[in-house]
Amino acid sequence: AAAASGPGFAAGKAAADRAAAQAPAGNLRARLTSFVGRERDIERIRQDLAEARLVTLVGLGGAGKTRLSQEAAEGAGETAPDGVWLAELAPVDTPEAVPEAVLTAVGARETVLRGAGAEELRAVSDRHDDPVARLAEHCARRRMLLILDNCEHVVDAAARLADELLARCPGLTVLATSREPLGVPGEVLHPVEPLPEPAALRLLADRGAAARPGFRVEDDPEACAEICRRLDGLPLAIELAAARLRMLTPRQIADRLDDRFRLLTSGSRTVLPRQQTLRAVVDWSWDLLDDDERDVLCRLSVFAGGCDLAAAEAVCGPAAFDALASLVDKSLVVAEPSDGGAMRYRLLETVAEYAAERLDETGRRHEAERAHLTYYRELARTAEPLLRGTGQRAAIALLQREYENLRTALRRAVAARDAQEALCLVLSLGWYWQMRDLRLEARSWSAEVMALGPDPFAGPAVPAEPVWQRVTDAPPPYNGEVLAEAWRGAHLIHLACMDTELDAWQRPEAQHKLRIIAETYRPGMPQTCRPPGAAWFFAVLLTGDMERVRTIFDASVRTCREHPGFEWELAMSLSTRANLTANRIDWAGDATRDADESLEIFERLGDAWGAAEALSARGEAYERRGEFGLAAADYERAIARAERLGARAQVAVLTARLGAALLEAGRHERGEALLREVVRKQERTQNEALPAALLFLAGWLAITDRTEESRALLHRLREECRVSTFPLFDGFILIAESWVDTVEGRHREALKKAAQALERAREQLARSFVPQMSALCLLLAASALAGADGGVRARDAARCLGAGLAQLPPGHVPNFQERAVREHVERAVRAALTDEEFAAARAEGAGLSLEEAAALVRTAP
Structure with missing residues (x-):
């Protein structure tokens, strides 16, 4: 103490202070490259430094922590008048060397004095061999910012030093960079995220x-x-x-x-x-891990899109919990809250690729991937029943959150030719694909799985045995008829998602397979009342046997009523029957009753998706009966339920139907706006939302004399929506194009397209689903004939009008386009014919068969 206060010491200190005053404060070097981004980070770090004494920037190697620390520190002059000092710890080999490295960085490693007082100061120095004590003495009388850069490999030593200095130096602030926290009391962490x-x-x-x-x-x-x-x-x-x-x-x-x-x-x-x-x-970070951390990091690379804690523990083993915590601290694993509220863990792509290489080196890839496959097969299998009740929303969110992992598991099962695991996954995901309108996914994966096993429909049709057990009620392996039904289920999932490729089923070999599938089951068998077996009816439908389709669903409804535990299946059978019958005026009343009962069951079970489908079916039935206000109300209720589930595809389809119903109900402005909204939001699509909206809107625009825009929409419909895969749509497009041609005076082109549309209308599917379509084609032909050649074809136009009206089913309610066409024909024909001539020609046309009327249209020049 005496030596420290002697005259020689005072002189030496004064000289040191003068030297320090003349030197620039701090040791930050000028940067040689520009600094990009991180403006908010810099602002937040400076705020933290003003409020806390230890701030640690944590992040993966290469994230830019060092550069960010220096950029943020440069603005700390007011809080650090004695300078910003950078201590680079990366070259430090041992923990013991950390204090000496920091001493050197701050310029206090040694003090050399000459003249009076040197001997006294040397004596004091000898008593201060401890570098921590010397650092504390140096920093205690200064207000400075110390940057401890790259602490991760000496984190314990850096933490002890920071703790000691902060306790003994009230004017000191520390900014550290590390791949993990220092763990010092009062530490404020600032994660350095990847650049946006x-x-x-x-x-x-x-x-x-x-x-x-x-x-x-x-x-x-x-x-x-x-x-x-x-x-x-x-x-x-x-x-x-x-x-x-x-x-x-x-x-x-x-x-x-x-x-x-x-x-x-x-x-x-x-x-x-x-x-x-x-x-x-990345090697540097890997070398700092222990064996458990390395093993868990390797196994995490088999996940896709991250995982939750339960999945990590299932795949990575008992070390997962502690190792995950450490890997998150070391910035090798990113931890983020998921939509479900729990933390989710993921690897950056660079770390994932590195960890995958290391996993291959261990020889444990097969083990890790098998654990991953088993876990996600069970997740899908146990979540599938939850899609049909009050847990529906949570189950959808779970499957959506884990979808990349589910696809990865399925891909690995297919690649390994593990048919039973692949079957279980496809059958477990089939209804989710249906609900989310993932038809391309369903088609692709079911085709991949079908290729792994026999064709259960090959050869002569053998009626399947009744299977009461749902295939996914238990995990694989499957045996006997359950396995056979599993293979049939994969084929039926594929069939059900081919509704946008219906032309593919017109080939002779495809028609043969459809007939075999159609004869495999009997109406009312339990497996045909629930997915995927319920998709059997598509085969019957595509063979054109509409009456048998009605029989199938009548039998399904009876079976569901007779057996306990089939309440959801009853609601679905009723809803599907309502959907099929809603487009037929002669069955519309039955459709309304079915939809009412289906809606009551679905709402009681808490199935919002099913309730939306039932409301949609009832809305279509109301439309067929001309009750457009009621239809619009049902569509709006259905949209509200679908929106709660986040079912965007279902919302888009329902919005297109609502827009059309509002046009029919006279609410033209809102109806047109909704259709335009669907057209604007929907790009190339797997469902009928965009095609329907384009078709409805184009028809409305043509009726309201906006033919140029109408024609542009129809061109887009042909270009973007692959209408050849919607056979009925092609007919409707021809109808719309024929009307646009008529309005624009292109009567020959209009007649040609009406004739083509009539050929479509005479196909089996059109006759079954939309029997009024042929009538509309004849009305369009009449409209074209009425304007052709200056009205000299007026008599033929009247005949076509009579034939068209005769083809309408009893009780048919015309839509806005049909009404406009009929008014146009009658006005044009009556201008050219007397009332008697018009009545006679119309009556003559009413007596023609559809074939005779079609011949009249085809032979028109």
Whole structure:
């Protein structure tokens, strides 16, 4: 104490203070490259530094923590008048060397004095051999910011040093960077996330232009966005990719990112070796893990889209819980709350690829993938029944959240030719695909699984035995008739999702298979009352036997009423029967009763999706009877239920139907607006929402003399919606095009299209579903004939009018287009014929058969 207060010591201290005053405060070096993005991070870090004394930036290697810390620290002058001091711990080999490294960084490692007082100061120094004590003495009388950079490999030593210094130096603030928290009381953590896409693209543009003058991300925005996305927005990885622009285009780089560790190796020569390549960056983190952490990290790579804790424990084993916590702390696993409220864990793509390589090295990939497959097969199997009741919304959310994992499990089962696991997954997901309108998914996966086993419908039809058990009531293996029904179920899922490829079933071999399927079951068998067996009726429908379809559902309804436990199946059978019969005026009353009962059951069971379908079926039945206000009300109620489930495809279809019903009900402005909304929001689609909206809107525009826009919509319908796969739609498009031609005075073109539409209307499916379609075609032909050749074909037009009206089913309620066509025909024909001539020609046409009327249209010049 005496020596520390002697005159020699005072003189030495004064000299040291003068030297310090003349030197710049701190040791931050000027940066050589621009800093991109992170504006909000910088603002938040500076705010944290003003309020807390220890702030730690945590994040994966290559996330840009070091650069961010320095950019944020530069604005800390007011809170650190004695400077910002950077202590780089990356080169430190041992924990013991941490205090000495920091001493050197802050310029206090040794003090050399000459002249009076030197001996006294040397004596004091000898008593302060402890570098922590010397650091504390140096920092205690200063207000400064100390950056402890790259603490992860010496985290315990860095934490102890920070704790000691903060306790002894009231003017000191510490900003640390690490891949895991220091764990010091009072520590404020600031996660350094990957760059969002706009900032990542700016970084790629900046570094790319430096590597290759003239480079612009705008020249290939898609490839540049893919690079940034697949590199997880990690600044170091993006900078390494930018360096490759000297020899590769952005597209070439993007296409080679599956081998990113070999590609991204051109880092700066002036940085540490572990920062020069992408592999070295991740290797550094890997080397800091223990055996359990490495094993769990490897196994996490088999997941797709992340996982929850239960899945991680099932696949990664008993070490998962503790290892996950550590891996999250070390920034190798990202933990985020899911929509369901629980935490979800995922790997960045770069880490996932690295961990997958390490998993291959262990030889445990098959074990991990088998555990993953088993877990997600059971998740799908046990969630499937929950799709039909009060747990429906939660089950949909669960399957949606885990869908990438489910697809991955299914892909692995197919690749391994594990037919039973693949069957169980497809059958468990079949109803989810139906509800979410994932027809292409259902078609693709069911076809893949069908290829793994025998065709259960090959050869002569053998009636299936009644199967009361739902195939997915138990996990595989399956045996006997349950296995046979499982194979049939896969084929029926495929059949049910082919409704947009109906022309494929017109080939002779396809028709043969349909007949075999149609004869395999008997109406009323229990497996035909529930999915996927219920899809059997599609085979009967596609063979054109509409009466048998009605028989099938009559039998299904009876079977469901007779057997307990089939309440949901009863509601679904009633709803499907209502859907099928709603388009027939002679069955519309039955459809309404079925829909009423179905709706009551679904609402009692808490099945919102089924309730929406029942309301839709009842709405269609109301439309067929001309009760358009009631139809619109049902569609609006159905939309509300579908929206609660997030069923966007179902909402789009219902909105198109609501728009058409409102047009019929006279609420033209809102009806047109809704149809335009569907057209604007829906792109290429798997369901009928966009085609229906385009068709309804085009028809309405033509009726209201906006033929140019109407024709443009019909052109879009043909171009985008692949209408050849909607056979009935092709007929309706021809009808709409014929009317547009008529309004524009193109009578010959209109007549030709009416004749083509009439051929469509005479096909089996059209006669079964829309018997009024042939009548409308004849009315359009009459309209074209009435205007052709200056009215000289007026008598033929009257005959076509009579034939068309005679083809209408009893009780038919015409829609707005039919009313407009009929008014146009009568007005044009009556202008050319006397009342007697008109009545006679119309009566003559009414006596023609459909074939005779069609011949009249075909032979018209």
